Amino acid sequence: MITDFLIQFRSETALTVLILLLLLLKITREVKNETLLQWMQLLLCGVLLLIASGPFEGHLFGSMFIATPLITLEKLILATGFLLICMLHHEWLKAHEHLIEFLILSLSSLLGMFLFISSGHLILLYLSVELITIPIAAMVNFDLEKRRSSEAAMKMILSSAFASGVLLFGLSLIYGTTGTLQLNELPAALQAQPLQIAAFLLVISAFAFKLSVVPFHLWTADVYEGAPVAVAAFLSVLSKGAVTFMLITLLYKVFYPLEAVGYPLLQILSILTVLIGNLFALRQKNLKRFLAFSSIAQMGFILASLSSYTVAGAAASVYFIIIYLFSNLTAFGIVQIVNTQNGKEHLESYRGFYKNNKFLSWALALSLFSLAGIPPTAGFFGKYFLLIAAAAREQYVFVILLALNLMISLYYYLNIIRLVFTKSPEEMETVRISQPAKLALWIGIAGTLLLGFAGNLLEHIQSIMN
Template sequence: MNYLQFFDMSAEVSLIALILIVFLYDLFTEGKERRGFHALTCVLLGLHIVLNVCPGEETVLFGGMYQSYAMTNIMKTILAIGTLLVFLQAKNWLRRDDTRHKEGEFYVLTLCTLLGMNFMMSAGHFLMFFIGLELASIPMACLVAMDKFKHESAEAGAKYIMNAMFSSGLMLYGISFVYGTVGTLYFADVPAAFHGTPMQILALVFFFAGLGFKLSLVPFHLWTADTYQGAPTAVTSYLSVVSKGAAAFTLLVILTKVFGPMVEQWQALLYAVIIITITLGNLMALKQQNLKRFMAFSSISQAGYIMLGVIGGNDLGMTSLVFYVLVYVAANLAAFTVINVIEQKSGKVDMDGYNGLYQTNPKLSFLMTLALFSLAGIPPFAGFFSKFFIFAAAFKAGFYLVVFIALLNTIISLYYYLRIVKAMYITPSDAPIAAFRSDCSTKLSLALCTAGIIALGLVSAIYDGIHLYAFGM
């Protein structure tokens, strides 16, 4: 065996090095030395991003266990950027007295899940994929339960781990069907033996259900709201953006590459799932008062939109999906940064608490408005472009009705995003949140997100660059 192969997995290797450094630093420092811990982690993660930003070429290692496309590397970079933004906004929370001692654990566990996602995305074998998935799920449960003395957080952790285990079980069951009918688990060899027999359709459905849990597609979404509400806000934002993006991309690659011969079956499956996911997610979001629950349902419907990039199975869909996730990272994390900082400063997470926010914190409300407009798909913000492209991709493949229903749903989503805008700008309040100054790392996170929200759409180079590496069925 050629051990030099390990160095071709540069994204994973540098991430492991990063995890080790953070872990050792956490073990051997105390007191004043830890003051630079947050900055160090962020800088190192930034370095990791810069080192691996080059898309590279298609690599197949270890006899096909590990395979990475240029697009996979782009996706890894996007997810690492998302993680960095989450770290930046988490500083407030990590400096609280009751979480201060858990700072190192937070970094290590989060980076471990990121590593798991990297493996999941570049797996070339179902078992490799499963290991990645588990590595991404189990530390996540610890993260969700990080505020373990809070009742909701512990409950959320339990709910998450139960659901993750259940979905893993389902998925393994599906994978065993694949092995039973095909006799191999290598992604490269499986498609040749797929003919759409009933057993294989069952395998597809179980596999899809397993990833559907991760993506919180309806009807596998029931854990989402409680987990999002209970988890610490930084973890919620990580869960809603990074974890979801990884699962969406993996689903796209596996459906087109491995389940390619069964395209008619999975398109039919997605057809129904997309319509109910978008519609139900939106309808449930209408009545939410708690902003974290609200974001949970909004992210369920966003997952439905992301799936529009998968259903066509064309290269345009892949580009649009990756671009959508990138824009979603910027917009959703901007919204969560605001929610997080307000929760830390005033303890308010209810929509009524935001009444009159513009009077006291105009800049924060303005940035929140930009983020919400981007999520709702309003130009000139990036969300408009990503939504348009993902609709165009599904439309090109002939799914007119789905696109139409998704478009009508954007109106519902606009209504509930505008509710927050209304609370901040229009509704008067007797006791608005007092004016406060955010710290540097929150500001940096917001600045990066806002730059993304504005530039990603207007500057076409990023989309065009992603499109160079896209592939379809």
């Protein structure tokens, strides 16, 4: 029993210990931010190794907590993302007076994500959603002297509370109609009764809130703009990743008896999300808002692939999340590096960026090309596998609409790249990059370029999917 606990619960235990240590540190002694960050990055590498130490299968606490190779992989992805965020936003974190609190909050949120994707019970699912969201809302407020930051936090907490309420309502309806809260017992109890369909819709809506799927996306842009860049990155990659992972489990392992409802629903949501996300992204002047809308559009593509209800679709989504993590974190990281130096985050201020910042420009261009799905970056494979998966149902009008949306998204990504590479009278001065950030950027670039050639990875995901 205890060895089971230690093995399967190892990453969660490690994170909890880390959080407690930080708490202790806070009340006992002063540590320089720089040292703390270095230790943090080291310890996080340890956590990564711990997670990667082996895919053990099993369940704990009466099937409340589940561990499978897929879940282990997903945790590894999330933890990698967390480490990259710590490195890319090094400068900002170093300068922050409440670094320890920030780390405690973000680690708690990460812990929440771990529990969330491992949950085999609806109560744990709900609790972990709260554990993810509440710390994030506090983190959004971490640009302490900015009013917009507080405003964003307020928006975040209100909309999350609403989403939680919707989720809880859905879960209680499920319990009412099936009499069970265990995920593995649910499929047998679901017979597409009207009330169950209503519950399914409510649960999907709550998830759509978290994924900022249209029409539940209204909080996204404001929160991203107001929040510190690091938190925006955290929200757009890690939180979306975790929710997508759980959505895959729910759709494929739990709610599959309701496929007849889920398929058209996801298809409509996906088209709406891609289109609205793209159209709004076209008009953005602020880079953070821009990335918010473009990430909305990306979520639409994931939904399209999931709507096929095929293993290939789920595997393609996980694969896409990995690529998206590297590309999007790189983009956010560059915004952060520039922003910390000179406070600029408007698209126009990037005009002539290439002149003095060659490395950053190429990194930005590569990550944006990857987000747009242009080869030779991995984003091409990520995006097109989503589309291939979406085509499995032979709804080609749907696929054509999605593919045409690639054109719109290409336009706005190219627009930024154009600004970066064109000349301008007032070019941005050379931006200094800290060592950890530089390393993380290289990792991001390597991921963006090489993952497309990692065919084995997709095979592996597909093989552990079943």
